[in-house]
Structures are given as structure tokens and as C-alpha cells.
Amino acid sequence: MSAKLPAVHGSINGQAFTAAADATLLQVIRGAGLQVPTLCHLDGLTPVGACRLCLVAIEGHPKLEPACVTTVADGMVVHTHTPELETYRRMAVELFFAEGNHVCAFCVANGSCELQDVAVEVGMDHSRFPYQYPQRHVDASHPQFSLDHHRCILCTRCVRVCDEIEGAHVWDVGYRGSTCSIIAGLDQPWGDVAACTSCGKCVDVCPTGALFRKEDGTGEKHPHPERPRQLAEARSEHHWQNQ
Amino acid sequence: MTTPPPKLRFATVWLAGCSGCHMSFLDLDEWLFELAEAVEIVYSPVASDTKVFPQGVDLCLVEGAVANADNLELALQLRARSKVVVSFGDCAVTANVPGLRNLWAGVDGGSRQSVLDRGYLELADTGAQHPHAPGIVPELLERVLPLHEVIPVDHYLPGCPPSAERIRTFLEHLLRGEEPAMEGPAMLGFG
Amino acid sequence: MAVTWRCCDATACRAAGAAALRQRLEAEVGAERVKPVGCLRLCGQGPLAAADHDDGRSELFGGVAGERRLDWAHPFFALQRPVVLERCGLVDPSSIDDALAQGAYATLAACRLRPAAELVEEVVRSGLRGRGGAGYPTGRKWQLVAAQSNASKVVVCNADEGDPGAFMDRSVMEGDPHRLLEGMAIAAQAVGAAEAYIYVRAEYPLAIERLRTAIAAATDRGVLAGLPIQLRIGAGAYVCGEETALLHSIEGGRGTPRPRPPYPAASGLWGLPTLINNVETFAAIPAILREGGDWYAAMGTAGSKGTKVFALSGAITHTGLIEVEMGTSLRTIVEAMGGGGLGVVKAVQTGGPSGGCIPVELLDTPVDYASLQQLGSIMGSGGMVVIDGSMAMPELARYFMRFCVAESCGKCLPCRAGTVQLEQLLDRFVEKRASPADLAQLEQLCGMVKATSLCGLGQSAPNPVLSTLRFFRAEYEAALAPGVVP
Ligand SMILES: Cc1cc2nc3c(=O)[nH]c(=O)nc-3n(C[C@H](O)[C@H](O)[C@H](O)COP(=O)(O)O)c2cc1C
Ligand code: SF4
Ligand code: SF4
Ligand code: SF4
Ligand code: SF4
Ligand code: FES
Numbered sequence: 007m008s009a010k011l012p013a014v015h016g017s018i019n020g021q022a023f024t025a026a027a028d029a030t031l032l033q034v035i036r037g038a039g040l041q042v043p044t045l046c047h048l049d050g051l052t053p054v055g056a057c058r059l060c061l062v063a064i065e066g067h068p069k070l071e072p073a074c075v076t077t078v079a080d081g082m083v084v085h086t087h088t089p090e091l092e093t094y095r096r097m098a099v100e101l102f103f104a105e106g107n108h109v110c111a112f113c114v115a116n117g118s119c120e121l122q123d124v125a126v127e128v129g130m131d132h133s134r135f136p137y138q139y140p141q142r143h144v145d146a147s148h149p150q151f152s153l154d155h156h157r158c159i160l161c162t163r164c165v166r167v168c169d170e171i172e173g174a175h176v177w178d179v180g181y182r183g184s185t186c187s188i189i190a191g192l193d194q195p196w197g198d199v200a201a202c203t204s205c206g207k208c209v210d211v212c213p214t215g216a217l218f219r220k221e222d223g224t225g226e227k228h229p230h231p232e233r234p235r236q237l238a239e240a241r242s243e244h245h246w247q248n249q
Numbered sequence: 250m251t252t253p254p255p256k257l258r259f260a261t262v263w264l265a266g267c268s269g270c271h272m273s274f275l276d277l278d279e280w281l282f283e284l285a286e287a288v289e290i291v292y293s294p295v296a297s298d299t300k301v302f303p304q305g306v307d308l309c310l311v312e313g314a315v316a317n318a319d320n321l322e323l324a325l326q327l328r329a330r331s332k333v334v335v336s337f338g339d340c341a342v343t344a345n346v347p348g349l350r351n352l353w354a355g356v357d358g359g360s361r362q363s364v365l366d367r368g369y370l371e372l373a374d375t376g377a378q379h380p381h382a383p384g385i386v387p388e389l390l391e392r393v394l395p396l397h398e399v400i401p402v403d404h405y406l407p408g409c410p411p412s413a414e415r416i417r418t419f420l421e422h423l424l425r426g427e428e429p430a431m432e433g434p435a436m437l438g439f440g
Numbered sequence: 441m442a443v444t445w446r447c448c449d450a451t452a453c454r455a456a457g458a459a460a461l462r463q464r465l466e467a468e469v470g471a472e473r474v475k476p477v478g479c480l481r482l483c484g485q486g487p488l489a490a491a492d493h494d495d496g497r498s499e500l501f502g503g504v505a506g507e508r509r510l511d512w513a514h515p516f517f518a519l520q521r522p523v524v525l526e527r528c529g530l531v532d533p534s535s536i537d538d539a540l541a542q543g544a545y546a547t548l549a550a551c552r553l554r555p556a557a558e559l560v561e562e563v564v565r566s567g568l569r570g571r572g573g574a575g576y577p578t579g580r581k582w583q584l585v586a587a588q589s590n591a592s593k594v595v596v597c598n599a600d601e602g603d604p605g606a607f608m609d610r611s612v613m614e615g616d617p618h619r620l621l622e623g624m625a626i627a628a629q630a631v632g633a634a635e636a637y638i639y640v641r642a643e644y645p646l647a648i649e650r651l652r653t654a655i656a657a658a659t660d661r662g663v664l665a666g667l668p669i670q671l672r673i674g675a676g677a678y679v680c681g682e683e684t685a686l687l688h689s690i691e692g693g694r695g696t697p698r699p700r701p702p703y704p705a706a707s708g709l710w711g712l713p714t715l716i717n718n719v720e721t722f723a724a725i726p727a728i729l730r731e732g733g734d735w736y737a738a739m740g741t742a743g744s745k746g747t748k749v750f751a752l753s754g755a756i757t758h759t760g761l762i763e764v765e766m767g768t769s770l771r772t773i774v775e776a777m778g779g780g781g782l783g784v785v786k787a788v789q790t791g792g793p794s795g796g797c798i799p800v801e802l803l804d805t806p807v808d809y810a811s812l813q814q815l816g817s818i819m820g821s822g823g824m825v826v827i828d829g830s831m832a833m834p835e836l837a838r839y840f841m842r843f844c845v846a847e848s849c850g851k852c853l854p855c856r857a858g859t860v861q862l863e864q865l866l867d868r869f870v871e872k873r874a875s876p877a878d879l880a881q882l883e884q885l886c887g888m889v890k891a892t893s894l895c896g897l898g899q900s901a902p903n904p905v906l907s908t909l910r911f912f913r914a915e916y917e918a919a920l921a922p923g924v925v926p
């Protein structure tokens with residue numbers, strides 16, 4: 007946070023905060039030791055506000071606002087866990103499970119999956135929405151990695167990390183609505199996309215078991231969601247020059 | 250003279266699941282003795298020989314999804330005869346692995362035909378044929394359903410399987426007449 | 441005595457045989473006495489042709505053989521208040537000479553002699569609100585863009601018009617394209633923009649052709665005050681009408697919305713301050729600057745000034761295009777102008793997939809932003825569909841929900857996955873196999889999708905359900921099947 011900017015003041019759940027004027031609400035919430043669930047957001051990547059789990063209520067705002075893309079303002083009075091927000095968050099997580107094909111029991115990410123974690127966080131013990139069983143496929147064309155679309159929650163972290171950090175822009179989103187899917191290249195098999203450097207960053211940041219290393223079996227995935235932030239920081243702070 | 254309070258009539262049911270949830274239940278080991286003090290096990294694939302689901306059950310744990318005609322019939326019966334019904338494990342809660350054949354609901358012939366063809370014709374080494382024994386082998390339902398899409402369910406105990414610890418905490422609450430606090434990683438979480 | 445014919449050459453009449461009618465008339469009176477014009481309003485009776493006599497009398501005929509004699513004195517025409525459509529139907533949309541002769545670009549020329557701030561002020565005074573659906577005060581938006589200090593700014597016209605049942609913007613572009621260009625050029629001068637885009641959907645080939653012709657001619661004549669206007673053709677996604685998705689699409693990206701702020705006024709196309717307005721909004725500008733903001737503000741109601749164009753359709757006798765003063769009652773529109781329902785009128789749907797149904801008991805509701813919103817509907821862009829007794833409301837709600845399922849861009853979860861579940865819940869009501877729990881879930885999920893979706897599509901997708909639940913709840917309750925558990 008830049009020291010030049012004036013500080014702003016406000017409160018979150020009754021707890022006063024002081025923050026740099028360019029901070030996001032999510033930074034402030036976490037800085038205060040509080041927690042809101044997130045899935046699409048990842049430190050080091052451009053926020054997109056797509057999963058809607060981090061929505062918070064701000065007094066005087068007619069709409070709920072996503073903490074990850076909302077900049078703080080002086081006098082903001084924020085509530086992160088109103089009954090309404092808790093109801094909507096749980097419904098959102100149920101919708102995530104219902105729209106894909108999640109069978110945690112044999113998933114590579116079982117035990118290290120952010121969707122699983124978020125389900126626990128919002129108290130989801132079952133889905134009131136019927137599972138949709140969409141017809142999706144697995145792309146195992148890459149020599150080292152696989153993409154199991156059944157588990158993809160369309161957070162677009164892979165799209166952003168590959169574009170913004172690796173600079174390869176292998177991934178994009180194709181199709182519309184409930185048929186959306188992550189696509190490699192021009193909707194080609196991943197292994198055919200020459201732009202992929204096999205850096206593994208997309209696998210590191212994927213919050214679920216959608217992207218994984220081929221050698222990983224059930225429950226063996228070890229994600230590294232901290233890496234984009236480390237790399238972005240290393241670049242902006244020129245860490246390699248200070249070694 | 251005081252008569253001891255009547256024991257809680259307890260049942261466990263095994264629908265379309267792998268029996269893993271019941272194995273986890275058995276992992277409760279010596280706590281099972283304590284449980285046996287508190288409840289009367291009136292129906293269970295692992296602790297009772299009764300073949301017909303009895304009347305007047307207080308608490309029923311149901312493992313497995315509803316995948317065939319027998320599952321459906323038993324689900325309706327246990328609901329009518331039980332005070333409290335618990336979806337026990339991921340298969341009951343989400344349809345989980347048995348529900349995977351629902352992915353074929355949209356393909357030619359539907360999920361029932363596809364899974365039978367795959368299992369008994371395509372993958373057969375010899376003597377490929379569909380099982381056929383009316384009255385013995387139950388008909389598959391076209392769609393495998395989680396328990397709560399078939400009958401009203403009172404509690405959900407997720408996990409594949411739910412750990413013995415989770416089952417125990419859950420049952421202890423119920424036995425004390427409390428609402429089980431389904432919160433946090435100890436009590437929640439699929440897989 | 442000589443007669444000059446004005447033949448409607450807009451999309452609806454073309455589909456109804458306008459070409460054959462024109463050929464016949466040209467053979468009869470000679471091509472020089474037959475002029476193609478934009479929509480003559482009563483599209484349902486098309487193809488239409490107006491016979492203007494030298495003595496000032498005018499007659500209107502419908503049908504390829506002119507077999508239906510229509511009446512200009514009918515309330516359908518008499519109660520109209522043309523401002524945006526003042527030249528539509530009179531001017532040859534492909535002829536800049538005709539447009540110039542009828543006053544096109546005169547206001548722009550006059551505006552060039554006035555300070556920019558004065559133009560913005562005039563629009564503020566007019567009380568004009570955006571006609572694209574959200575109703576944001578146009579003057580305030582212009583002020584915001586004008587206040588940006590950037591050297592480069594952009595003006596964008598939203599001509600994506602994707603609501604089912606809406607054809608107001610299409611009619612303006614097909615009938616009087618120069619009015620749109622003039623409005624945009626005035627806006628560019630007012631906010632200090634040096635380039636402009638029109639984003640028009642590919643399903644409007646005739647509008648695109650007319651705009652191309654008009655832009656080329658206006659540029660050629662130098663009447664656009666040097667403003668380059670570029671056309672961008674959309675690929676037919678409804679959500680590309682949402683302003684941030686539209687800007688992404690112009691930039692060559694995927695047409696998906698992004699969270700606002702920043703609003704386009706601060707950071708829009710290529711990150712530049714961008715004024716984005718709807719076709720009808722821009723088309724109202726020349727008249728406002730010509731007659732003055734106060735003149736415009738004298739029409740309409742306290743919160744809804746001026747006039748609004750509606751596309752009147754559905755189970756009603758007279759279907760077509762109307763422009764009326766804001767505050768006109770639905771009853772006047774449906775019963776007087778529209779000649780009443782074809783069957784028993786049950787409701788009027790406004791605002792398309794983002795709107796709601798006003799039941800027939802409330803037909804005296806004035807058409808203005810606040811009144812419609814109070815009833816759980818919206819003005820929207822101007823689609824107005826009359827619903828008769830044969831339509832079951834859960835089915836109508838499902839129709840719009842299906843539209844939203846098909847048009848969701850898929851970026852945010854509540855809209856992508858929530859609308860699918862809503863459609864399936866509505867299936868249960870349509871098929872009369874719903875449970876009371878389904879009804880509760882329907883309402884709760886509507887609330888969730890509305891409150892948590894990223895853009896206006898998801899935020900308003902539940903409106904047709906909520907509004908029919910509000911006024912026609914009995915139809916949902918009647919769909920509950922007794923034996924359904926859980
Ligand atoms: C899903 C969606 C579709 C929209 N479609 C259109 C459209 O087709 N035409 C339009 O002018 N505005 C449309 N809008 C509104 C625009 O986002 C924007 O508010 C409008 O272009 C601003 O112009 P105005 O202030 O002149 O109305 C749409 C909004 C949403 C959320
Ligand atoms: S991705 Fe996560 S939620 Fe989905 S199956 Fe794997 S572990 Fe379960
Ligand atoms: S491995 Fe690296 S280059 Fe290849 S798709 Fe993933 S992030 Fe992009
Ligand atoms: S593959 Fe993983 S990182 Fe990429 S969108 Fe899907 S869930 Fe997100
Ligand atoms: S509300 Fe719907 S259309 Fe809008 S961003 Fe979300 S998914 Fe896309
Ligand atoms: S984390 Fe903010 S919307 Fe996904």
C-alpha cells in the first residue's frame with residue numbers, strides 16, 4: 007500500500023479500520039483478521055468479480071458489492087456476514103457443486119480443494135439444487151498435465167495466470183452460459199497448443215481438481231496459490247537484483 | 250419403582266453405496282458398546298438379522314443413493330416408519346459415485362441401458378448377457394438420486410465415508426436430544 | 441390532381457411485401473412519385489403506403505394491393521407525439537438531400553456556435569433519461585464525461601437492441617439514420633470526444649445498410665463536424681447490449697460484462713472516458729437542442745420527461761410503433777391506440793426479459809419510470825407485449841427465463857447456474873408437479889440471483905418470475921401437486 011495516498015477510515019462488522027485509499031475491501035477485511043470466502047480472486051492476478059462469494063453489504067449502497075474489486079472509501083460501514091449474505095453464499099456454493107460433476111471421493115484435489123473448503127466455511131451439508139450432470143470431457147493431451155472439465159468452476163485463474171504472469175495466453179473462456187468452458191488455444195487439445203511453456207502455473211493456481219499433474223492420484227494434488235503473488239512481487243520489487 | 254426409560258430404537262440402512270459408511274460406523278469400536286447401552290438396534294445390515302424394516306423407529310442412518318426399485322421402496326418405507334432420518338455419507342447426500350451413471354442420462358438408451366451394456370456386455374470376458382431375474386434383481390431407476398430428492402431428510406452427515414469421529418460426535422448430540430452442530434471441518438466436508 | 445406515395449420500406453413491411461406494393465405503385469404513377477420511407481407505425485397492417493395529395497390531404501393504405509383503407513385520425517396515430525420519430529416515415533432514409541431538406545444537421549450546425557457546457561446544460565434541463573433500459577439521467581452522464589480531463593474521449597451508440605419484442609431502435613436507424621448521427625455529433629461536441637462508434641447487431645442488416653449509406657453521405661458532405669463515426673457489428677449476443685460487454689466486444693474481446701466502477705464515463709473504450717447512450721437517447725438530442733431543454737421537459741411527468749417510443753405487440757388489435765408522451769396510461773395505449781386486445785386482456789408485459797407484467801386491473805398505470813418500477817416491472821427499452829387470458833403466467837415466466845439461460849454470458853455463477861435451476865423449477869410449475877418447497881425455493885433463488893449477479897442480465901432475470909408471482913400467485917399455487925414430496 008502506497009504511503010503517498012491519504013488514509014481512509016471505516017468499519018467492518020463494527021470493528022474500525024484505517025487503510026490506504028487504493029486498498030480493496032478484501033485487503034482491508036483480511037488485514038483486519040476477518041474472513042470472507044473467495045474463489046475467483048487470487049492475490050497477484052487481476053480481480054474479475056465472477057464467483058460472487060466475497061460479496062459484502064455496505065451501508066448506503068443499494069447493491070451488495072464484491073470485496074475483491076471494490077476500493078475502500080472513507081466512512082465505509084461494511085458487513086461481511088449478514089443473514090442475507092450467509093444465505094446467498096451457501097446457495098452459491100450449492101450451485102457450484104450442482105453445475106459441475108464433483109465426486110470428491112476420487113478427486114486429485116480431495117483434501118486440498120478450495121471449493122471443498124468453501125463448502126465447509128459456508129456450512130453446506132448438502133445441495134438443495136439438483137445436480138445437473140453436465141456432459142463434459144477430460145483433456146489429457148498435454149504430456150505433463152490434464153484438465154478435467156467436470157471439476158472446473160470457471161474461476162478463470164488459469165486464464166489470468168497464463169496471460170498475466172506467464173505471458174503465454176494459452177487459455178480462454180469459450181461458449182456461453184452454462185455451456186461455458188475453459189479452452190486451450192483456439193479450442194484445441196491443450197497438447198497441440200505450441201504457446202504452452204509447460205510452466206505449470208495454471209495447475210498451481212487452480213482452486214479445484216480441474217487442472218492437475220498427471221502423476222498425482224486421488225488426494226495427491228498440491229496446489230500453490232501463493233505463487234502469482236510471489237512472482238508479481240518479485241518482478242515489481244526486482245528481487246532477483248538484490249540476491 | 251422406576252422403569253428405565255425406553256431405549257431409542259435405532260436403525261441403519263444400506264442403499265446404493267459401497268458399505269464404506271457402515272465400515273466407518275464399525276470403526277467406532279468400543280464406543281459401539283456405549284451406543285448399545287443407549288439404543289436398541291432394530292434394523293441394520295451390520296448389527297441385526299431383521300429382514301423387514303420395523304415400525305416405530307426413532308433414528309435411522311441411511312447409507313447410499315437411491316438407484317433401483319428396491320432402494321426406492323425401502324426409502325419410502327423407512328421414511329414412513331422413522332421419526333428422524335439421516336442422510337449418511339456422500340452417496341446418500343449427493344448420489345456420489347453411484348450417481349456417475351447419470352452422466353449417461355443424455356446418451357442413446359439413457360443411463361440405465363448404458364450402464365448395463367457397459368458392465369455386462371462390453372466389459373464381459375465371456376458369456377456377455379444382461380442380468381435378468383425378475384423379483385430377485387431389482388430394476389435400475391433411470392436416474393440415481395440423493396436421498397433428499399426422494400424423501401424428506403432431517404439431517405445430513407457428509408463424507409466419503411464420514412469419519413468415525415464425525416459419526417460419533419453427531420450421534421452423541423442426537424442421543425443427548427440436541428441439534429447436532431454441523432459446522433467446521435470436523436463435521437462437514439465431502440470426500 | 442397529383443398524388444405522391446410514401447411507401448414504407450422498413451423491415452416489417454418488407455417482410456409483408458413492400459417491394460411488390462412499391463413496384464405496383466411505380467408502374468401506376470411513375471417512380472418519381474413514389475418515395476421509400478421508414479416505418480409508418482402500424483406495422484401489423486403492412487405493407488403500408490401513404491398517398492399525399494397536392495391539396496394536403498393524406499390517405500393511408502395497407503396490403504400489397506392497397507386493399508385496407510386505414511385512418512390517420514384513428515387514436516393509434518392521433519395520440520402519438522412524434523419527437524424522436526418526427527421525420528421517420530416522412531424522409532427517404534437513403535437520401536441525405538431529403539434529410540437536409542427536412543432540417544437534418546441544422547441543429548448540429550447551430551450547436552457548433554455554442555459553448556459545449558451550454559449543450560450539456562440544455563440536456564440536463566430536458567430531464568432526458570437513458571432509453572436503453574436503465575433510465576440514467578442523460579445530462580448527468582454527459583456532465584461526467586465532459587468533466588474528464590483526458591485529451592481523447594469516445595462516443596458510443598448502443599444499437600444492440602436484443603430484447604424480444606423490441607424494434608424501436610431498429611425503426612429509428614432504418615427510418616431516419618441522420619437523426620442518430622446528428623445526435624451523436626452534438627454529443628461528441630458537448631463532451632469533447634473526437635471519435636464515435638455505433639455498435640449494431642448483425643440481425644439488423646437493413647439498419648446497417650442505412651447507417652453505412654448515411655455515414656458515407658454525411659461524411660462526404662462534411663456535415664458531421666469532422667466526427668469520424670465507425671460501425672461495429674455485433675454477433676447477436678443479448679448481453680453485448682450491456683455497456684461494458686459492448687465495449688469489450690468493440691475492442692475485439694469476448695462480450696462479457698465487468699464489474700463497475702469504473703464506469704465507462706471514467707474508463708471505457710480502450711480505457712478512455714466514454715459516453716455510451718442508446719439509439720433513442722441520441723435521437724432525442726437534435727430536437728432538444730433545437731427547441732430547448734425546457735420544451736422537452738414540459739412533456740411527460742415529474743420524473744419522466746419527454747416522449748418514449750414503444751413497440752406494441754402481442755394479443756392486441758393494432759400492433760406497431762408508437763411514440764407517446766411519458767405518463768400516458770397503459771389503458772390509453774392498449775384500449776384507445778391499440779384498439780383493445782384480441783382476446784380478454786390479462787396483462788401487459790413491459791421491459792422484456794428484465795421486466796414484468798402489469799395486470800389488467802392496473803391498466804390505468806401511467807407509463808413512467810417510477811410507476812412501472814413500483815409495480816415490479818420496468819420501462820426497459822420499450823417493448824410492450826399484450827398478454828391475453830390463454831397465456832399461463834408460469835409459462836410466460838419460463839419463456840423469459842429460458843431466454844436468460846440462453847443469453848447468460850457465463851461469467852458469474854448466480855446467473856450461469858442459477859438461471860438454469862430457476863428454469864427447472866419453473867418447469868415443475870408449468871407441468872403442475874411442484875411442491876410447496878419448490879415455491880419457497882423459487883422465491884429464494886430469485887432473490888439470490890437478483891442480489892448477487894454481476895450485471896443487469898442476471899440481476900433482472902428473476903423479474904418476470906417475481907412480477908408474475910406478485911400478481912398471479914394463484915396460478916403458481918394451483919400448480920402445486922398434492923402428492924409431491926419432498
Ligand atoms: C443485459 C443487458 C442488455 C442491454 N441491452 C441494451 C441494448 O440492447 N440497448 C441499449 O441501449 N442498452 C442496453 N442495455 C443498457 C446499457 O448497459 C446501457 O445502460 C445503455 O446503453 C446506456 O444508454 P442510455 O443511458 O442512453 O440508456 C443493456 C443492459 C443489460 C444489463
Ligand atoms: S474439485 Fe474439489 S469439490 Fe470438486 S470433486 Fe474435486 S475435491 Fe471435490
Ligand atoms: S502450463 Fe503455463 S504456459 Fe501452459 S497453459 Fe499452464 S500457465 Fe499457460
Ligand atoms: S481449470 Fe481450474 S483455474 Fe481454470 S477456470 Fe477451471 S477451476 Fe478455475
Ligand atoms: S449476470 Fe449473467 S450475463 Fe451478466 S456477467 Fe453474470 S453471467 Fe454474464
Ligand atoms: S472472490 Fe470476489 S467475486 Fe470471486
Ligand code: FES
Nearest residue numbers: 448453479480483
Ligand atoms: S415497418 Fe412499415 S409500418 Fe412499421
